[in-house]
Amino acid sequence: MARAYIFPGQGSQAVGMGKDLAAAYAVARTVFDEVDEALHQKLSTLMFEGPEAELTLTANAQPALMATSLAVVRVLEAETGLDLSKDAAFVAGHSLGEYSALAAAGAFSISDAARLLRLRGEAMQKAVPPGQGAMAALLGIDYETGVALAAEAQKEAGYGAVCAIANDNGGGQVVASGTKAAVEQAIAIAKTKGVRRAILLPVSAPFHSVLMQPAAEAMAEALAAVEIKPPKISLVANVTATPVKDPAEIRKLLVAQVTATVRWRESMMFMAAQGVTLFVELGAGKVLTGLVKRIVENANGIGVAVPAEVDAYKAIL
Structure with missing residues (x-):
C-alpha cells in the first residue's frame, strides 16, 4: 500500500497543539526547543497555552504549524521507525505545509524552516494594508x-x-x-x-494572489541565502501538482507559491494516479484528512497529531 505524507496549512492551528506530544516524548520537546531558539521566542508556550488571538497571527501560526508537524515526524521516527525515504511515495504540504514537508524530507533544517516561515508570515501580512x-x-x-x-x-x-x-x-x-x-x-x-x-x-491578508508579490520578493531574497538539500523523497509542489527534488527548482517554486494557486486537488489526484492509497496527515487538525475521500474516492486518510494517534498509526503498520 503506497503512502503519501501530507502536511497541513494555516487555519489548522489551535491552542494546545503539540502539548501532549511534548509531555509524552523527549524528541518532540527537542523540536519545540529548536524552534524556540531559532526564533528567539517561546513559541511553544504560545502554542500550548495561547492566547488564541496571538497564535492565530500569521507570523506565529506558520512556524507553529511546522513545529507541530516536525514534532510528529520525529516521534514517528523514534517510535515506529518511520523512514520517509523508504516509507513514502511522496510528501506534500498545503501552502506553508510545503516547508514542513521539505523539512521532514531533509531539504531544510528545522531552524531554517522556522525562520523562513516567520519571515513569510510577516511579509505576507505587510504586503497589503489591513482591510484592503x-x-x-x-x-x-x-x-x-x-x-x-x-x-x-x-x-x-x-x-x-x-x-x-x-x-x-x-x-x-x-x-x-x-x-x-x-x-x-x-x-x-x-x-x-x-x-x-x-x-x-x-x-488577515489576501494570500495566494498577485497582491502578495512584495512577499514573494522577500521570500526570493531569503530563500537565496538558505541551503536547500535534495529532499529524501519527492515533493508534489503546490504550484505544478507534479513531483520535484531539484533544490534550484524547489527554491523557484516556493517563491512562485506565494502568489500562485494552491493546486491541492490536482496534487492529490496525481499522487493517487501514481498508486498512493493512504494519505497520512502529520500535524495539527484534520483538514487535509477530511478532503482525502472527497478528492480520491478509494483512498484513505489518517491524521497523527497526539500520542493516541501515534499508537493508532503503529497499529496499521
Missing part, C-alpha cells in the same frame, strides 16, 4: 467555474480590482482571494449561480 484584501470560501463549485466567477467579479469591481482562485482544495471547495470589493463581488455573483455557500474567511 479579503478571501472567501466558495462551496459546491468546481475549479473551472470558480476561475470564471473570479474573473467576472474582478471585471465588475473595476479598475485596480483583483480576484483570483487562491486554493483549489477539491471536493467542491475553492477559495477566492483579492481586493476586498472584488471578493465581495465574487460572493454576490456566487449566490446568483447556485453556489451552495459563499463566505468571507477570517484571514
Whole structure:
C-alpha cells in the first residue's frame, strides 16, 4: 500500500497543539526547543497555552504549524521507525505545509524552516494594508467555474480590482482571494449561480494572489541565502501538482507559491494516479484528512497529531 505524507496549512492551528506530544516524548520537546531558539521566542508556550488571538497571527501560526508537524515526524521516527525515504511515495504540504514537508524530507533544517516561515508570515501580512484584501470560501463549485466567477467579479469591481482562485482544495471547495470589493463581488455573483455557500474567511491578508508579490520578493531574497538539500523523497509542489527534488527548482517554486494557486486537488489526484492509497496527515487538525475521500474516492486518510494517534498509526503498520 503506497503512502503519501501530507502536511497541513494555516487555519489548522489551535491552542494546545503539540502539548501532549511534548509531555509524552523527549524528541518532540527537542523540536519545540529548536524552534524556540531559532526564533528567539517561546513559541511553544504560545502554542500550548495561547492566547488564541496571538497564535492565530500569521507570523506565529506558520512556524507553529511546522513545529507541530516536525514534532510528529520525529516521534514517528523514534517510535515506529518511520523512514520517509523508504516509507513514502511522496510528501506534500498545503501552502506553508510545503516547508514542513521539505523539512521532514531533509531539504531544510528545522531552524531554517522556522525562520523562513516567520519571515513569510510577516511579509505576507505587510504586503497589503489591513482591510484592503479579503478571501472567501466558495462551496459546491468546481475549479473551472470558480476561475470564471473570479474573473467576472474582478471585471465588475473595476479598475485596480483583483480576484483570483487562491486554493483549489477539491471536493467542491475553492477559495477566492483579492481586493476586498472584488471578493465581495465574487460572493454576490456566487449566490446568483447556485453556489451552495459563499463566505468571507477570517484571514488577515489576501494570500495566494498577485497582491502578495512584495512577499514573494522577500521570500526570493531569503530563500537565496538558505541551503536547500535534495529532499529524501519527492515533493508534489503546490504550484505544478507534479513531483520535484531539484533544490534550484524547489527554491523557484516556493517563491512562485506565494502568489500562485494552491493546486491541492490536482496534487492529490496525481499522487493517487501514481498508486498512493493512504494519505497520512502529520500535524495539527484534520483538514487535509477530511478532503482525502472527497478528492480520491478509494483512498484513505489518517491524521497523527497526539500520542493516541501515534499508537493508532503503529497499529496499521
